[in-house]
Amino acid sequence: MLPLQTIRERAEALAIALDKRGLDARPLLSRALGLDQERRNLQTRLDQTLAEANRLSKEIGVLFKSGKGEEAQALREESARLKEVAKELQDQLGTAAEALQETLYLLPNIPHASVRPGQSEADNEVVFESGEIPKLPEGAQPHWELAKQYDLIDFELGVKITGAGFPVYKGKGARLQRALISYFLDCNTAAGYQELQVPHLVNEASGYGTGQLPDKEGQMYQVPEDGLYLIPTAEVPVTNLLRDVILDRSELPVKYTAYSPCFRREAGSYGAHVRGLNRLHQFDKVEIVRVEEPENSYAALEAMVEHVKGILDALRLPYRILRLCGGDLGFTSALTYDFEVYSTAQERWLEVSSVSNFEAFQANRLKLRYRDAGNKPQLAHTLNGSALALPRILAGILENYQDAEGIRIPEVLVPYTGFDRIG
RNA sequence: GGAGGAAUGGCAGAGUGGUCGAUUGCGGCAGUCUUGAAAACUGUUGAGGGUAACACCUCCGGGGGUUCGAAUCCCUCUUCCUCCGCCA
Structure with a gap:
């Protein structure tokens, strides 16, 4: 599997090298890049949601200890809502990550510079x-x-x-x-x-x-x-x-x-x-x-x-x-x-x-x-x-x-x- | 195959619901001291994602669940240890 980093940095160079295998990898490469972008966007949104949920949880703990049960209750509801959002994002992230993985599995290694193009x-x-x-x-x-x-x-x-x-x-x-x-x-x-x-x-x-x-x-x-x-x-x-x-x-x-x-x-x-x-x-x-x-x-x-x-x-x-x-x-x-x-x-x-x-x-x-x-x-x-x-x-x-x-x-x-x- | 116990950072080993990514020791790295080394002392020391850099997120054998919150509770799988059975 090609390191994703390499694909991000020089997708076109890889495509040219893969031509030597008789494979036009451009569609796969651009799909991988698209999925990577999507995955990262989802990851960022999920992280933000989880960060908020973590913050709330700590706050709830503090409120309970200081006997402010009612305020805590309100935050618990907010927390439950965040959990729903997180679950949804998690699913989407999983789907995107899996699709990315499958795409990466389809890409063969990059031939070395000394490798000649050829059919068989x-x-x-x-x-x-x-x-x-x-x-x-x-x-x-x-x-x-x-x-x-x-x-x-x-x-x-x-x-x-x-x-x-x-x-x-x-x-x-x-x-x-x-x-x-x-x-x-x-x-x-x-x-x-x-x-x-x-x-x-x-x-x-x-x-x-x-x-x-x-x-x-x-x-x-x-x-x-x-x-x-x-x-x-x-x-x-x-x-x-x-x-x-x-x-x-x-x-x-x-x-x-x-x-x-x-x-x-x-x-x-x-x-x-x-x-x-x-x-x-x-x-x-x-x-x-x-x-x-x-x-x-x-x-x-x-x-x-x-x-x-x-x-x-x-x-x-x-x-x-x-x-x-x-x-x-x-x-x-x-x-x-x-x-x-x-x-x-x-x-x-x-x-x-x-x-x-x-x-x-x-x-x-x-x-x-x-x-x-x-x-x-x-x-x-x-x-x-x-x-x-x-x-x-x-x-x-x-x-x-x-x-x-x-x-x-x-x-x-x-x-x-x-x-x-x-x- | 049956019955019990266990799985935490490179290793050892704490931690039984909240400020724990995790006390401590060893090891590693850097520094002080020394002509140099050792010892001693001080600091530092997991991986992945993310960022210009921070922030932030995930990971305490794997997977699932309970909860606002899980290393900690529940289910399940795997592996290891002890005892029994079988066996090259």
């Missing part, structure tokens, strides 16, 4: 490429074939016990999965991120805090009996740890990392591109989250990008980095870099990480603040990224590391797997 992922900008795309042996297989051949992942078993998109990892496949989680967590903690284990179900307030609610409710699995949601990413519980918190400046930056399974309904996706590990309803991910002072947040974003690069370099996977265009940018993000690993056998790029700066957009909903140099509470900036998402990394390793005899294990993972090849 086709307009994303490749800003970095690394690694060589390996020449695969004769008869190279896509990862779902390899997974079957070496009995690493059983997709059918997952269908049996749960449904499509819930694979069962077996033997060396399961071990490789666990190795990746441990390796990623070790990389992240070595870079100063504090490791956390967090709940995998969250309440409604947390869903609103990070912006999954109200608009993306259909993408989350729900437990209505208890009013809970299965997390679509560890970002939700981790970032919400700091909901309604005012941090001291000395506590910044906050750097967290957490492994979690992620649950996504992926309503509406289908087709050839969802085969194997490409798109799942449950997958594993190691997330990194940072909270920064506004002036540091873009330096922090670059640091996160460098960190993720380091992990992919160590795994020796061919990858590229995209700067998302306005049309592909997430609702809550101001600037996002996507990392994609090349799937040799499928001959396509697979997204394995998305690193974003949300500036104050999430913090505004979360009421996540810090005390600035003047000791005044200010909204902090939040950032997060995957470091990394497991399934497509696994797919990339299986496909890129296959040779005539089987699959090699990336060197850095061998201490974690305990074996150096499959097959």
Whole structure:
């Protein structure tokens, strides 16, 4: 949610920036400003009424104590009248505030200056490429074939016990999965991120805090009996740890990392591109989250990008980095870099990480603040990224590391797997 | 799941109908003293709205109610503690 203050101060600049998303926000912005004005007018009138009522109450107390019952009685009637007025104003205020809130929820974050206008992922900008795309042996297989051949992942078993998109990892496949989680967590903690284990179900307030609610409710699995949601990413519980918190400046930056399974309904996706590990309803991910002072947040974003690069370099996977265009940018993000690993056998790029700066957009909903140099509470900036998402990394390793005899294990993972090849 | 008790400012902990946004202690910040520090002493120290700045309004776990007036009384929900039951 955009801070109202920002909208008041530079609505037109915001509208121009939002054009890059292909959205004409002017009607929404002017509606927000109108509702804000209305809300403030009502608030002022309500405050005045309440101030008068408070004054009367004190007077009545004094009159009673000095035995002037009759005068008090007259004031009580006046007070009752004020109460009626206050109630009416209160209702109107509630309506205006709610309408304002709903309007603000519809406004996405402002794209950063470096974000290019664009319609879709086709307009994303490749800003970095690394690694060589390996020449695969004769008869190279896509990862779902390899997974079957070496009995690493059983997709059918997952269908049996749960449904499509819930694979069962077996033997060396399961071990490789666990190795990746441990390796990623070790990389992240070595870079100063504090490791956390967090709940995998969250309440409604947390869903609103990070912006999954109200608009993306259909993408989350729900437990209505208890009013809970299965997390679509560890970002939700981790970032919400700091909901309604005012941090001291000395506590910044906050750097967290957490492994979690992620649950996504992926309503509406289908087709050839969802085969194997490409798109799942449950997958594993190691997330990194940072909270920064506004002036540091873009330096922090670059640091996160460098960190993720380091992990992919160590795994020796061919990858590229995209700067998302306005049309592909997430609702809550101001600037996002996507990392994609090349799937040799499928001959396509697979997204394995998305690193974003949300500036104050999430913090505004979360009421996540810090005390600035003047000791005044200010909204902090939040950032997060995957470091990394497991399934497509696994797919990339299986496909890129296959040779005539089987699959090699990336060197850095061998201490974690305990074996150096499959097959 | 059953029975009791509790929820107040960063923390501890007063406050049972009116002048209480809230005594006090600790912690934090500033000052006095000191070569410096500590100790001692003095002052200051919640959040949001609102204002040019004041004024003013709201908030004592959440929601609702009684009353001219609620931290204080009533209802309800949530959470925590104690006891019992069940259990990885």
